[in-house]
Amino acid sequence: MVEASTDGLTAEQILSEAGAPVIVFDQVQLAFDEQVVLKNISFTLLGGHTKIILGASGSGKSTILKIVTGLLHADAGVVWVNGERVDRLNEHEMMAVRADLGMIFQEGALFDSLTVRENVGYKLYEESDMPIEDAHRRVEEVLGFIGLGEYIDRMPSELSGGQRRRVAIARAMAFKPRILLYDEATTGLDPITATTVDEEIVKLRDLERVSSLVVTHQLRDAFYIATHMAVRGGDGKVKVVPATREKERQAEFIMLRDGLICFEGDADALRQSTDPYLRTFLS
Amino acid sequence: MLPFIGSRLKQAALEVQEYVRLDLATFYALFTRPRYTHDIVEQFDVIGVGSLTVVLLTGLFTGAALTSQSGVTLDQFGARPVVGRLVSASMIKELGPVLTALMLTGRIGSGIAAELGSMVVTDQIFALRALGTDPIRKLVVPRVLAGILMAPVLTVISDFVGIFGGWIVARFQLQVASGVYWSSVTQGLYMQDVWMGLIKPFVLGFAIVTIACHVGLRTSGGTQGVGRATTVAVVAGSVAVIAADFFVTQVILAVLY
Numbered sequence A: 001m002v003e004a005s006t007d008g009l010t011a012e013q014i015l016s017e018a019g020a021p022v023i024v025f026d027q028v029q030l031a032f033d034e035q036v037v038l039k040n041i042s043f044t045l046l047g048g049h050t051k052i053i054l055g056a057s058g059s060g061k062s063t064i065l066k067i068v069t070g071l072l073h074a075d076a077g078v079v080w081v082n083g084e085r086v087d088r089l090n091e092h093e094m095m096a097v098r099a100d101l102g103m104i105f106q107e108g109a110l111f112d113s114l115t116v117r118e119n120v121g122y123k124l125y126e127e128s129d130m131p132i133e134d135a136h137r138r139v140e141e142v143l144g145f146i147g148l149g150e151y152i153d154r155m156p157s158e159l160s161g162g163q164r165r166r167v168a169i170a171r172a173m174a175f176k177p178r179i180l181l182y183d184e185a186t187t188g189l190d191p192i193t194a195t196t197v198d199e200e201i202v203k204l205r206d207l208e209r210v211s212s213l214v215v216t217h218q219l220r221d222a223f224y225i226a227t228h229m230a231v232r233g234g235d236g237k238v239k240v241v242p243a244t245r246e247k248e249r250q251a252e253f254i255m256l257r258d259g260l261i262c263f264e265g266d267a268d269a270l271r272q273s274t275d276p277y278l279r280t281f282l283s
Numbered sequence B: 001m002l003p004f005i006g007s008r009l010k011q012a013a014l015e016v017q018e019y020v021r022l023d024l025a026t027f028y029a030l031f032t033r034p035r036y037t038h039d040i041v042e043q044f045d046v047i048g049v050g051s052l053t054v055v056l057l058t059g060l061f062t063g064a065a066l067t068s069q070s071g072v073t074l075d076q077f078g079a080r081p082v083v084g085r086l087v088s089a090s091m092i093k094e095l096g097p098v099l100t101a102l103m104l105t106g107r108i109g110s111g112i113a114a115e116l117g118s119m120v121v122t123d124q125i126f127a128l129r130a131l132g133t134d135p136i137r138k139l140v141v142p143r144v145l146a147g148i149l150m151a152p153v154l155t156v157i158s159d160f161v162g163i164f165g166g167w168i169v170a171r172f173q174l175q176v177a178s179g180v181y182w183s184s185v186t187q188g189l190y191m192q193d194v195w196m197g198l199i200k201p202f203v204l205g206f207a208i209v210t211i212a213c214h215v216g217l218r219t220s221g222g223t224q225g226v227g228r229a230t231t232v233a234v235v236a237g238s239v240a241v242i243a244a245d246f247f248v249t250q251v252i253l254a255v256l257y
């Protein structure tokens, strides 16, 4: 948390410090008509850390991510993102917060009238002053990361489900947001591609200091992200290696059940938990 | 029974409120930045150029049928030579604007509702907002601009081909000399009629596009919902066209004539 020696610092400086909270949920509630989806959700994501949200289908994981981006509004409770009370912001004010938020939607949500290039570069081409050549270069670079360079001129309808998912990831990271929200980014991918995506999540977190909120059903990927870290070796090459104990503690799991958080802790705590519901979920 | 009616009324009021809200937001966005010029140009092409064929065909056949019918009626008064007057007045003041608007509702209204509706159910509207784009500026404004500016243009085209279709029938079926037809076409026309014929499509175009955008953006319930939204956009749009036509006629009659 923020140290006592914060005197004289602006809110911006405090927030840009490592370990400052970037997303805070305080007693958030949300209901769709009569159906209460979130009863009382509180958690904090620190800068450069990872929160992995687990929970059964329909437990409200995607809903939490949509509240973070201001696409849905909580009925009650306080939501801070990057130092802004997003529960109080209107749509126009929210745009400034979203400049630092990248979201990967569960179904990809690619614009199906645009090519892969236009999708990935959407924000750079439409919503920034970046010169067009720089935007092209960035799009090609990001598609290279994700291994889809040769698909740049295709339409989304001409891609496989997994390729669409990867384009969605590329679109969210293209404008270098400092917070990334992944909604089932690896679901439906083969294990090798899934690991590539996991490594990308780890690299963005450890090398670019991106804070991540990861929603997933795939425990394999959840544990991979929680127990690995990216380091730059002496030769400048980036390697993904098993995390140190300290690094592991920076990735926390949250388990949702009946609109409440029924477990919160790191990978070790989750493995050692004896709660019967957690055990069935993990097995 | 009463609670049922009450809840339906409440729902209708809510719907109208949301529609007015969309209209206000669209007005605001029309006159402020940012603008998505590329999308505006694209919609002019889709809505304007894309509707040309239907509008040409409906205009031509309406004018022709109208002339045939009028010929029979006018013969009772021995007034066949003034058929052009009737055709031009009816086409320009009433049939051109209304029929063009109805064709646009079928073609454009349904298309807009289906496109925006499927963007809603596949989270693309959420994605736009998450990427910092206001869907009203990006999607609604270009369509509304294209709608209100292309509807009058298409209507004028429809008027012309209608009168031309009338000429074919007058000349070859009713045996009215071309010179007689064309001079009666222009004789029957007053400046007010031209205004009437231009103001109407402007209003109708706005109604068609905004209703379709409203219905599309409020789609819920997956692909089934998209189908429902498309139907609602066409039905509500058509009724609105006919009703708005009546009211605009009253206003213009009161103000200009």
Ligand SMILES: Nc1ncnc2c1ncn2[C@@H]1O[C@H](COP(=O)(O)OP(=O)(O)OP(=O)(O)O)[C@@H](O)[C@H]1O
Residues within 6 Å of the ligand: A032, A037, A055, A056, A057, A058, A059, A060, A061, A062, A063, A064, A106
């Ligand atoms: N627009 C909506 N209208 C009504 N109910 C909704 C809406 N969106 C979500 N819900 C309900 O809210 C609950 C939580 O939905 P959410 O999408 O957050 O689940 P999830 O945890 O992401 O599930 P999954 O793992 O299947 O993606 C579900 O029970 C769903 O029925």
Ligand SMILES: [Mg+2]
Residues within 6 Å of the ligand: A061, A062, A063, A106, A183
């Ligand atoms: Mg979900």
